[in-house]
Amino acid sequence: MPEGPEIRRAADKIAAVLENEVIEDLFLGLGRLKKFRRTLTGTRVRSIETRGKALLTHFNTDWTLYSHNQLYGVWHVVDRGQYPTTTRTLRVALHTARHSALLYSASDIWVLTKKQLTTHPFLSRIGPDILDTSLTWRALLSRLTDPRFKSRKLATLYLDQQFLAGIGNYLRSEIIHDAGLDPTLRPIDLNRVQLGRLARSTLTISKRSYTSGGITNKAGIAKKLKSQGKSRAAYRFAIFDREGECCYRCGGSVIRSTLNSRRLYSCAQCQASLFETQSG
Structure with missing residues (x-):
């Protein structure tokens, strides 16, 4: 399972192509999330954050995409229109004008409001992030x-x-x-x-x-x-x-x-x- 440093490095790559960019289109593979496609299309990515092994994509609205890679989840950052050769199942695709961030295999994925983030079962109980720069x-x-x-x-x-x-x-x-x-x-x-x-x-x-x-x-x-x-x-x-x-x-x-x-x-x-x- 990826640990904090691996998730943070993945987040850095995602941030490099998504932060401050408009999501022109997206794909949400889990049935319970498909309703959010229209909600998130056209929003701008405000920031990418990690909390332990969870990755949060914050949009410039009230919404955040939460994902936890668990054992098998993996992110790919590619030029838009290019997809890696893999047998994994695509779960999330976030497309800007030039790039795409693709999440494969993970199933612990949610679209949450700021209020819901504070009560999320995982986020609400974890300790400080090991890579938090303010942690002494x-x-x-x-x-x-x-x-x-x-x-x-x-x-x-x-x-x-x-x-x-x-x-x-x-x-x-x-x-x-x-x-x-x-x-x-x-x-x-x-x-x-x-x-x-x-x-x-x-x-x-x-x-x-x-x-x-x-x-x-x-x-x-x-x-x-x-x-x-x-x-x-x-x-x-x-x-x-x-x-x-x-x-x-x-x-x-x-x-x-x-x-x-x-x-x-x-x-x-x-x-x-x-x-x-x-x-x-």
Whole structure:
């Protein structure tokens, strides 16, 4: 499933061709949405926004197109009249004079008023967007020590969109590893230094993934591995999807575990165990 950085990069591409442009025509593939074609035709796209893994297309009226890619949804930006070769089902097509933004396969799509946005089941309960430029490490520290979250294992907490919106499976493993923490720990088990390190890692890894096109490994390590002829799969992640390989930081073995049917990767050698957290 695409995570926050992937959705934000898709949003950037869509914004580049839709923002401040008039929607001359559109296609809405789901039956319950077809009635909005006339309503939205001729409107101007005011802005493109992401909230976690949801993408919002705001028009210069009271309406917003909400979409969540879920597991299989994907956006394409093309010249108008050009369609990608695919067996996927087209769900949304937004056409300006020169370009089209096409959404395939997703089914969680709605046309909502500003008021309806505030009560939407997903939007109304999610936490801060991980890529929100106003989000600071101190704000994250506050959430980590919030009574709602402080007693939950990091491995579980970091997939909860109510805690932070936009983090998924690979970011979870990469963030907790970067902070050097055992994923079975809870925020309440950590000292102030460790909490601060975790908060900073959360921002650093998420922003690194966004700006690098999905690479969460440290730039120096990724560059070195690439120069050695390694594949993108080999240098993209520091820990995720690297079971049995050596940790780039300490040389320890990367282990894989499963939590609620979701893969989790860690290094037992450099990710602190419970008894080590009590000092300081």
